[in-house]
Amino acid sequence: MIKPRPRYFPLLVALPLLLICAGLLQLNLTRIHGSNTLSTSQLLLHFSFLPRLAMSIVAGMALALAGLLFQQVLRNTLAEPATLGIAAGANLAMSASVILCPALLIFGLTNLALAGAVITAGLLYLLVVRQGIAPLSVILVGMVISLYGNSINTVLVLFNHDYLSDLFSWQAGSLSQSGWQSVQLLLLPVALLIGLSLLLARPLQLIGLSDGSASTLGVSVVKVRLAALAIAVALSALVTSKVGIIGFIGLAAPALVRLSGVRRFSRQLIFTPLLGALLLTAVDQLAQFISPAGGDLPTGALSGLLSAPLMLALLIRQRNPTLAPAPLGAPPERKFTARRLGWLVLLLLAGIAVALFLNRTPNAAGLGQLLEFRWPRVLGALSAGAMLAVAGVLIQRQSGNPLASPELLGISSGSSLLVVLAVIIFNQPLSQLFPAALLGSVLAISLLFMFGLRSHFQPQTMVLVGLCLTNLSMALSTLLLMSGDPRAMTLLNWSTGSTAGITGPRAMWAFGQALLLIPLALLLQRWVTLLSLGHTTARTLGVGLRRSNIVILLLAAALTAGGTLLIGPLSFVGLIAPQLARYSGAYRFRAQCGVSALLGGLLMVIADWLGRNMAWPWPISAGLLSALIGAPWFLYLLMKSGRA
Amino acid sequence: MKNPCFSRRDCLKVLLALPLMKISSSMAAPSNHRIVAINWLAAETLLSLGITPLAVSDTAYFRRRINMPALPAGVLDVGPFWEPNIEMLAALKPSLILSDFVAPALLDNLRRVAPVQVVTVYPAASDVWQSLAVFTNQLGQQLNVPDAAAQVVQRANAAIERCRALLRANRVQRVLVMVRSQDGKYATVYGRNSMVDAVLHQLGMTNAWTQPVSAMGTANVGIEKLVSLPVDRLLFTELPTTLTQVSRLRQGQGLWQQLPIVAQGKTHEMSHFFPFGGLATAVNLAQNITDAILGAGDHD
Numbered sequence: 012m013i014k015p016r017p018r019y020f021p022l023l024v025a026l027p028l029l030l031i032c033a034g035l036l037q038l039n040l041t042r043i044h045g046s047n048t049l050s051t052s053q054l055l056l057h058f059s060f061l062p063r064l065a066m067s068i069v070a071g072m073a074l075a076l077a078g079l080l081f082q083q084v085l086r087n088t089l090a091e092p093a094t095l096g097i098a099a100g101a102n103l104a105m106s107a108s109v110i111l112c113p114a115l116l117i118f119g120l121t122n123l124a125l126a127g128a129v130i131t132a133g134l135l136y137l138l139v140v141r142q143g144i145a146p147l148s149v150i151l152v153g154m155v156i157s158l159y160g161n162s163i164n165t166v167l168v169l170f171n172h173d174y175l176s177d178l179f180s181w182q183a184g185s186l187s188q189s190g191w192q193s194v195q196l197l198l199l200p201v202a203l204l205i206g207l208s209l210l211l212a213r214p215l216q217l218i219g220l221s222d223g224s225a226s227t228l229g230v231s232v233v234k235v236r237l238a239a240l241a242i243a244v245a246l247s248a249l250v251t252s253k254v255g256i257i258g259f260i261g262l263a264a265p266a267l268v269r270l271s272g273v274r275r276f277s278r279q280l281i282f283t284p285l286l287g288a289l290l291l292t293a294v295d296q297l298a299q300f301i302s303p304a305g306g307d308l309p310t311g312a313l314s315g316l317l318s319a320p321l322m323l324a325l326l327i328r329q330r331n332p333t334l335a336p337a338p339l340g341a342p343p344e345r346k347f348t349a350r351r352l353g354w355l356v357l358l359l360l361a362g363i364a365v366a367l368f369l370n371r372t373p374n375a376a377g378l379g380q381l382l383e384f385r386w387p388r389v390l391g392a393l394s395a396g397a398m399l400a401v402a403g404v405l406i407q408r409q410s411g412n413p414l415a416s417p418e419l420l421g422i423s424s425g426s427s428l429l430v431v432l433a434v435i436i437f438n439q440p441l442s443q444l445f446p447a448a449l450l451g452s453v454l455a456i457s458l459l460f461m462f463g464l465r466s467h468f469q470p471q472t473m474v475l476v477g478l479c480l481t482n483l484s485m486a487l488s489t490l491l492l493m494s495g496d497p498r499a500m501t502l503l504n505w506s507t508g509s510t511a512g513i514t515g516p517r518a519m520w521a522f523g524q525a526l527l528l529i530p531l532a533l534l535l536q537r538w539v540t541l542l543s544l545g546h547t548t549a550r551t552l553g554v555g556l557r558r559s560n561i562v563i564l565l566l567a568a569a570l571t572a573g574g575t576l577l578i579g580p581l582s583f584v585g586l587i588a589p590q591l592a593r594y595s596g597a598y599r600f601r602a603q604c605g606v607s608a609l610l611g612g613l614l615m616v617i618a619d620w621l622g623r624n625m626a627w628p629w630p631i632s633a634g635l636l637s638a639l640i641g642a643p644w645f646l647y648l649l650m651k652s653g654r655a
Numbered sequence: 656m657k658n659p660c661f662s663r664r665d666c667l668k669v670l671l672a673l674p675l676m677k678i679s680s681s682m683a684a685p686s687n688h689r690i691v692a693i694n695w696l697a698a699e700t701l702l703s704l705g706i707t708p709l710a711v712s713d714t715a716y717f718r719r720r721i722n723m724p725a726l727p728a729g730v731l732d733v734g735p736f737w738e739p740n741i742e743m744l745a746a747l748k749p750s751l752i753l754s755d756f757v758a759p760a761l762l763d764n765l766r767r768v769a770p771v772q773v774v775t776v777y778p779a780a781s782d783v784w785q786s787l788a789v790f791t792n793q794l795g796q797q798l799n800v801p802d803a804a805a806q807v808v809q810r811a812n813a814a815i816e817r818c819r820a821l822l823r824a825n826r827v828q829r830v831l832v833m834v835r836s837q838d839g840k841y842a843t844v845y846g847r848n849s850m851v852d853a854v855l856h857q858l859g860m861t862n863a864w865t866q867p868v869s870a871m872g873t874a875n876v877g878i879e880k881l882v883s884l885p886v887d888r889l890l891f892t893e894l895p896t897t898l899t900q901v902s903r904l905r906q907g908q909g910l911w912q913q914l915p916i917v918a919q920g921k922t923h924e925m926s927h928f929f930p931f932g933g934l935a936t937a938v939n940l941a942q943n944i945t946d947a948i949l950g951a952g953d954h955d
Contacts, residue, residue, distance in 0.1 A: 059877070185840070188840070190910055504738055511741070629740070
């Protein structure tokens with residue numbers, strides 16, 4: 012039991028925040044007064060500064076309350092509009108209707124956002140209901156939905172690049188105001204929803220204990236839950252429709268309130284919105300203060316940067332002893348025979364042949380010359396798919412977690428983060444960035460290992476750490492895109508997994524890497540097999556835990572770095588291929604590695620082929636295509652594992 | 656002593672003329688019918704020179720952003736400028752590719768298809784007007800149409816001269832040209848070494864935006880930054896997209912209407928322009944600016 016904190020503890024949290032906030036406010040105000048004449052500074056105050064301040068207060072309250080309600084209903088301290096994918100859903104609904112179906116706009120953006128949020132919440136519910144709404148899987152599904160929504164958004168932006176700057180400044184969460192209209196529109200509904208949530212204070216507090224005790228006390232659990240969720244979803248949609256996606260607040264405000272020792276829910280209900288308002292004001296004033304002269308730093312991106320470390324800190328504190336690691340599942344009845352292997356190899360060869368020879372081309376094309384450009388892409392996709400697939404097998408085996416993959420654990424994101432930084436800082440071409448990619452993935456893996464040790468390698472915690480890393484790299488790339496750097500378009504294109512930049516030497520180098528590293532993985536069979544029996548068993552059988560784990564993870568890091576550099580961080584091939592391999596009967600480690608490599612290669616070759624031909628002469632990135640298939644596949648797997 | 660037949664100067668003249676003769680006769684200059692312009696500035700300049708490019712990147716959007724000179728219907732689309740379709744390019748067998756600064760790997764691929772020339776007018780290191788004229792002349796020389804190029808430059812200068820003459824009576828000094836964002840809260844402004852800046856100088860006015868800008872010569876700033884900016888005339892435009900309608904749904908225009916310059920009625924809407932275009936776009940912009948200022952003069 013945590014010892015009770017002294018009564019003045021809430022003050023200790025709130026007071027410094029209040030001081031920071033007041034200080035920044037004062038600084039920004041002096042700036043306005045300093046650089047303007049009296050009448051214009053009045054103008055700025057009334058039409059820009061004060062509305063923005065009011066907006067940050069209202070939006071902060073709404074976001075914090077939404078976070079608190081989600082957390083209370085789902086009994087999960089990590090729930091908030093951004094992590095549940097609700098904000099992404101609302102956002103996607105808006106931008107998709109703007110670009111694809113402007114006729115829908117007669118319903119008003121707020122209603123569209125609301126519809127998107129409700130659909131996302133429904134989807135989320137359908138996907139997790141079979142597992143009894145287990146806390147971590149809710150977040151897991153939510154964050155995958157969020158990633159998925161954001162990658163669809165990226166496609167929309169890539170194909171409509173005239174909207175680029177506007178869509179990005181919108182999505183990045185900007186509180187900038189030029190009048191009172193938005194605040195006025197937001198004020199009444201938010202006040203109403205806050206009032207409604209106060210009415211639910213008592214039943215919600217009882218639900219927080221347990222469903223059983225709540226229903227014995229005469230609370231209709233389902234109704235209260237639904238009502239609270241509806242309020243939270245509505246709040247998230249309202250805020251998203253006005254200012255875009257802003258994470259962190261819904262997470263931080265309830266956490267800080269709890270941390271400061273406010274235990275009763277009814278009191279949390281009062282303090283959390285207040286703290287949320289304070290937090291968002293502080294973040295927003297900070298964003299205004301450090302905005303460069305030639306631009307505007309979006310508040311949402313800044314809060315995204317702040318939220319990743321906070322989530323990691325909360326994850327460290329969180330103890331979930333009730334969650335057993337997801338079982339790997341019994342060996343399937345089918346056997347992977349030599350005949351099947353033959354078929355698979357044949358299929359791969361056929362796939363390569365199709366990718367090389369069966370394409371949409373202009374009439375006067377000389378095949379020889381076209382092949383000259385085609386083979387590096389096909390070979391690169393093949394090697395990348397194979398490497399990521401084997402990395403997936405290694406990680407899934409090592410962590411005993413069928414949900415693990417280089418993409419979901421954030422290893423790919425780690426390496427792409429460093430690649431992006433290296434391109435920006437050192438101005439290196441992508442072909443020379445393997446060291447940076449490797450360093451990134453090794454860093455990500457060490458971080459994972461550190462968290463893994465604390466949480467006893469609990470699968471879902473690991474995936475959450477990975478998703479935090481992914482979010483961090485996304486926030487950074489948003490900032491980069493907003494900066495108007497001419498390299499941004501190239502990097503955006505790479506990060507969606509385009510194979511166009513793979514030249515002959517790069518493809519050969521990647522193929523060599525695959526040929527070297529994949530057999531190395533096969534050599535690790537004894538360690539991996541023994542480790543998957545459990546750490547205690549492995550140790551009694553004479554496996555050095557630390558050394559073997561480190562070697563396995565390092566190899567996985569190298570494989571991931573190689574693959575990510577070719578097809579970007581979001582391909583999901585490292586998740587799908589191992590699963591498919593097991594499903595088709597390759598259950599033993601070596602067989603799984605080999606079959607996964609073949610399958611991963613096949614998948615990426617097909618994705619590359621589709622991407623080159625679907626919208627010809629326009630390209631669709633192979634990595635993005637495989638992610639668009641991979642994410643639903645992952646959600647399906649998760650749903651199925653819950654049913655079992 | 657003087658050589659009766661050839662002076663040294665004559666010899667040099669012949670020597671100088673030699674490469675030109677060779678190009679025109681035997682060595683086959685790049686065929687002007689097989690040029691691919693991935694860079695839009697190059698595409699526009701080619702059209703001005705009377706040369707129809709074989710293919711251009713993102714033709715649909717090109718037609719929306721640059722309508723003068725018009726892109727003929729037969730010009731092929733080679734995909735987006737950041738990833739042109741290399742297979743299609745290879746099949747087209749162009750004689751010259753005028754490219755943007757794309758990723759080095761892509762550039763290598765392009766080089767294997769045809770000679771590649773990277774167009775580097777933007778981001779501009781010096782005066783854009785000058786660079787555009789130089790670029791046009793160079794392209795004319797290279798493609799064997801130096802007269803056409805000289806004519807384009809001369810016509811552009813004449814057009815600017817006309818606009819300047821028209822504006823002379825109108826003592827407008829500091830002009831701000833901006834693109835309003837679709838939600839009306841931001842403005843894209845153009846600073847030093849942008850096309851807008853160059854055109855304003857050519858017209859004998861000054862650019863009101865003197866604050867820092869990005870490498871491409873633009874800055875995306877909040878509307879509130881315009882409150883205390885010393886401006887005589889504000890010319891704004893919007894991107895031709897559907898989002899413009901959305902903006903009205905999303906955000907009122909409270910601050911915009913309160914801006915001193917707006918309240919005094921010194922703002923004019925003008926038709927949109929492509930900020931990284933060539934001489935033709937620059938001349939169009941100059942005429943738009945002139946029309947906007949003069950048209951407004953009638954109302955004052």
